[in-house]
Amino acid sequence: MDPRLNPFAPGAGTRPPAFAGRDPILEAADIALDRQIAGRHANSMILLGLRGVGKTVLLNRLHQEAKAKGYETVRLEVPDAAGGHLARMIVPMLDTVLRRLDRRRDAGARLCQAGANLANFAAAFKVSYQGFALGLDGDGLTAGSGNMEADLPDLMRAVWEAAADRGTALGLFIDEVQYLSKPELAALARTCHEAAQQGGRFLLIGAGLPQIAALAGEAKSYAERLFTYPEVGPLSPDAAREALTRPVEAEGAAFTDAALERIVADTQGYAYFLQSWGKFVWDEADASPITEDDVIRAHPAIRADLDQSFFRTRFDRCSAAEQQYLRAMAELGPGPHQTGDVARALGTESSQVANTRRKLIESGMIYSQRHGETAFTVPLFDTFMKRTMPDLVPYTPRKRA
Ligand SMILES: Nc1ncnc2c1ncn2[C@@H]1O[C@H](COP(=O)(O)OP(=O)(O)OP(=O)(O)O)[C@@H](O)[C@H]1O
Ligand SMILES: [Mg+2]
Structure with missing residues (x-):
């Protein structure tokens, strides 16, 4: 045709031609957004799912809805696991939020404080940006210690307070959350924690691969109670x-x-x-x-x-050793697999290939939901691996120079 x-x-x-089947998540997010902008508590949420299930499309949809409800929003996508992206990306976006808030009414004390915090934060994390030029007569020290876990909550609080002054709330939308560094994740958890304790009008909606739940729990033990983790499945x-x-x-x-x-x-x-x-x-x-x-x-x-x-x-982004590891997983089927079984399929022990496995998890190719388990993040990847690498090659230790 x-x-x-x-x-x-x-x-x-x-954007799909028909957006199908996400009503329960849309409804839960709708309630959370409505509650938060009305000053009632709602848990932040992180959408979890494998590659290609529709997380980004859903996140974008929720972002649009937040804007339609009158939220001031920041949306970013973490590009990779290199770390340090959060400060670089969030500063110019928060600057835009402050400028928009300023247009709603003359600069108030809270807006000036938020502008000052942003300037301090940007200086501490060495982010250059076209600074918010208003007054800046807030406290010159807040959010500028260089410790992400202390500074990010200070910065975000100042912004949501400035937003609340203008009768609105702050929504933070982050895609590929699994690529955030541990300090960044801990800082976000702490930000949500403080918002919950102080009644701050702030909601984080994130999306990413299933390992996030465990990563957030490791970064901050209370993360488990702070976030809901709606599952985005087939x-x-x-x-x-x-x-x-x-x-x-x-x-x-x-x-x-x-x-x-x-x-x-x-x-x-x-x-x-x-x-x-x-x-x-x-x-x-x-x-x-x-x-x-x-x-x-x-x-x-x-x-x-x-x-x-x-x-x-x-596949092309993986090293030869990583490709071999993926091929061994494919040998065992779609998964999840016991990590020991994958090593055995390669003719070696788990400890020999632990580094390779860790790198594959960091790059988001595989994940481990339960201790000792390994699974593909890409659906049907096992069949592709067998097509593209017909033979399974046993592990060979690298010779030391
Ligand atoms: N609810 C839906 N109904 C129909 N099609 C959808 C739906 N959600 C997503 N899609 C389609 O599925 C494809 C993948 O969506 P999307 O990029 O959001 O997935 P993802 O989970 O973010 O993947 P990745 O983990 O690789 O980033 C897109 O072509 C999109 O149009
Ligand atoms: Mg995506």
């Missing part, structure tokens, strides 16, 4: 059908039942796969209704595209 009219949108954070079969049929019907076309069931089964409800199958099956079909035969004929194109885009880009 006409590719110009193809409604499907596989991509990273690409879409239910009903929601998956909706994600497929609504866009196609909007173009005046349809699927046969068999075609629909086939795609729901093939994709296991994973959002990225639904978009990908939809796109290639549409292009493959000659006419509506789209049949199961069309789906089967589209398989080679789907596989080639997924291998090239979704899987390969992640």
